[in-house]
Amino acid sequence: MSLKVNFKYAGELSSSDNLSAVQPEVNSAFDKLTDKTGEGSDFLGWLDLPVNYDKEEFLRIKKCAEKIRKDSEVLVVLGIGGSYLGARAAIEFVKSCNYNLLRKDTPAIYFGGNSLSSTSLSELISLVEGKDFSVNVISKSGTTTETAVAFRIFKKLIEDKYGKEEAKSRIYVTTDKKKGALKSLADAEGYEEFTVPDDVGGRYSVLTAVGLLPIAAAGLDIDLLMKGAADAREKYFVKNTDNDCLKYAALRNLLYRNGKRIEIMVSYEPSMTMWNEWLKQLFGESEGKDGKGLYPSSTVFSTDLHSMGQYIQQGVRNLFETVITVKNPIADVEIPFDEANGDGLNFIAGKTLHYVNSRAFQGTVLAHYDGQVPNILIEIEKQDEYNLGELIYFFELACAVSGYILGINPFNQPGVESYKKNMFALLGKPGYEKERDALEGRLK
Ligand code: PA5
Numbered sequence: 001m002s003l004k005v006n007f008k009y010a011g012e013l014s015s016s017d018n019l020s021a022v023q024p025e026v027n028s029a030f031d032k033l034t035d036k037t038g039e040g041s042d043f044l045g046w047l048d049l050p051v052n053y054d055k056e057e058f059l060r061i062k063k064c065a066e067k068i069r070k071d072s073e074v075l076v077v078l079g080i081g082g083s084y085l086g087a088r089a090a091i092e093f094v095k096s097c098n099y100n101l102l103r104k105d106t107p108a109i110y111f112g113g114n115s116l117s118s119t120s121l122s123e124l125i126s127l128v129e130g131k132d133f134s135v136n137v138i139s140k141s142g143t144t145t146e147t148a149v150a151f152r153i154f155k156k157l158i159e160d161k162y163g164k165e166e167a168k169s170r171i172y173v174t175t176d177k178k179k180g181a182l183k184s185l186a187d188a189e190g191y192e193e194f195t196v197p198d199d200v201g202g203r204y205s206v207l208t209a210v211g212l213l214p215i216a217a218a219g220l221d222i223d224l225l226m227k228g229a230a231d232a233r234e235k236y237f238v239k240n241t242d243n244d245c246l247k248y249a250a251l252r253n254l255l256y257r258n259g260k261r262i263e264i265m266v267s268y269e270p271s272m273t274m275w276n277e278w279l280k281q282l283f284g285e286s287e288g289k290d291g292k293g294l295y296p297s298s299t300v301f302s303t304d305l306h307s308m309g310q311y312i313q314q315g316v317r318n319l320f321e322t323v324i325t326v327k328n329p330i331a332d333v334e335i336p337f338d339e340a341n342g343d344g345l346n347f348i349a350g351k352t353l354h355y356v357n358s359r360a361f362q363g364t365v366l367a368h369y370d371g372q373v374p375n376i377l378i379e380i381e382k383q384d385e386y387n388l389g390e391l392i393y394f395f396e397l398a399c400a401v402s403g404y405i406l407g408i409n410p411f412n413q414p415g416v417e418s419y420k421k422n423m424f425a426l427l428g429k430p431g432y433e434k435e436r437d438a439l440e441g442r443l444k
Contacts, residue, residue: 001231002327002381005244008367011374012319013254014247021240022250022405026106028329029404030246033397038404040411045199046396047237050229050389057194058222061209064172064192065216069106072134072170076124076154077214078113079138080146081281082202083174086392087111087214089278090206094220096330097271106219113137113150121150122373125157133158134170138210140196142180145423151182165271172208201411203282204396207389210360221385228380228389236397245394248322248376249401255320255374256294256406264312265298266323267395268357271330273300273381279395286399286410293406295361309364313371324391327359329354 007014032038068075077084080258088111091099098110098310112124135158137151159167173186174194186193194209196202205211207229214223236245252263263283265276276298287293312319335356337349348356365375378394380387403410427437 001235001390002387003394004379005248006379007247007251009369009375009377010251011369013258014251014376015372018057018254019202019247019250020241024252025185025253025405026246026250026401027239029249029401032404033400034239039409043199043204043411044209045197046201046204047400049197049200049234050226050233050393052194053207053226056195058212060192061194061212061216061222065213066152068172068217069219071132072107072112073131074108074133075214075217076133076135077109077111077138077352078135078147078150078154079111079174079210080144081285083138083144083147083210084114084273085139085281086206087212087277089274090211090215090220090225090388091218092271092274092278093305093383094385095218095271097273099218102341103218107134107217109214109218112154113147116149122155125153128157134172136172136174136195136213138174139180139182139183140176140202140205140210142175142182142184145420148181148217155390156215159322165276165298168431172213173363174213177286201413203285206278206392213423224385225389225392228386228391229393230389231386232383232390232393232397236394245398246401249398251376252398253405259318260374261295261318262319262320263294263296264319264321265296266301266321267298268301268323268325268361269329269383270300270303272324275391276300276323282395282399283402285413286403287406287414289408289412289415292408293308301364302357305360305364310374312368317372320376321368322376323361323365323380324378324380325358326380326383329357330383 006016012018029038031039033044036044077087080367090107096102100110110124110127112121135151135154137147139147155167155171158170161167162170168190171189171191172194173182173191174196175182175186177195177198194213196205196208196210200208207226212222215225237245265274265279267273280296283294283296288295312321332352332354334350334352335345335348337346365377369375380391421432421435423438425432425439428436
């Protein structure tokens with residue numbers, strides 16, 4: 001285990017007295033997970049996933065990833081929300097946010113079906129032009145419009161290019177075991193199918209085929225990823241007062257109750273931008289309901305210190321930060337000595353850029369702490385699959401416990417339906433006629 005949590009700059013609420021006071025709530029939240037007595041307890045499959053996963057499917061994922069690496073220059077991954085964020089976050093976290101430009105023996109991975117932007121989809125179509133490509137369409141429900149529309153377009157594209165037979169061997173479907181339009185389509189066409197387990201919701205599904213196939217296709221070691229998650233499970237899925245994951249869950253709630261309404265997920269590595277997006281979905285969709293919940297936000301420093309830094313330092317004092325830093329960077333660069341010293345930087349000549357980044361981090365933590373922004377610090381050893389697996393499990397567990405302490409169901413997302421209903425009505429989907437008239441009237 002390499003993940004280290006430091007509450008030293010988290011303020012008074014992280015004192016042992018304050019944390020002890022909420023310990024009964026933490027225990028009760030934890031028990032809801034182990035006894036499966038909490039709301040949404042049908043969706044707890046992710047808890048044991050690192051040690052209890054479908055080994056046959058895991059091997060098939062590796063085989064298909066190898067085939068994709070051999071026969072495709074591009075893998076198009078179609079999915080939205082929990083059906084894409086984890087894979088994209090993982091690839092960028094371990095490789096780079098410039099993965100598609102820097103990769104050598106692995107396919108470019110482009111993500112689509114995660115918006116309704118015609119410009120974005122047209123771009124994706126031009127990106128595969130003249131290239132050998134495969135498609136992995138991912139949708140647990142099998143009915144998500146963004147993904148389904150993109151797949152309809154890419155199905156035609158791949159069939160026009162390769163013919164129906166070969167296209168069939170280049171389409172990989174990740175969906176429900178039994179139901180949904182995508183499942184029926186995959187059965188009818190004979191596509192290679194992977195399953196999203198019934199008891200794992202979208203935003204907790206990165207360690208299923210949802211995340212694992214694209215992650216493996218990009219050349220990441222998925223055994224190591226699972227090992228990191230399994231070790232984190234062993235360390236954190238225990239009820240004791242020294243458990244930093246449970247402390248974090250408790251402290252988030254204490255901060256929330258004391259007026260800190262926004263949690264900023266901070267990183268000092270641009271390659272963790274999509275990781276932040278994954279975290280935002282995990283917490284936002286899990287906790288933001290019943291008129292409650294911390295609003296998850298994110299920044300990458302020092303970049304955003306030049307945009308959001310001012311607000312964080314002196315704006316409304318309703319913020320706290322959860323900062324993830326990396327001890328050993330993927331790469332480092334030494335700052336050269338310059339005889340003329342026109343920029344006045346010789347005082348850091350011979351130092352590495354990572355050293356400067358670490359000093360920026362330390363200086364920022366102290367400044368924000370002095371500005372009444374509590375900082376929870378998490379350090380990982382390096383950006384590899386193992387450390388990522390640890391982080392994934394740590395945050396999934398923290399989110400579930402935190403959600404139960406908050407008194408909501410961390411595993412549903414009823415609010416997501418409202419925009420869909422309106423959109424379907426406005427698009428003229430059969431069955432929505434009455435709603436359509438009412439909405440059209442309001443848009444006049
Ligand atoms: O976490 C969730 O449940 C959501 O973000 C879903 O993953 C997202 O809405 C996509 O759903 P589906 O996989 O059914 O297409």
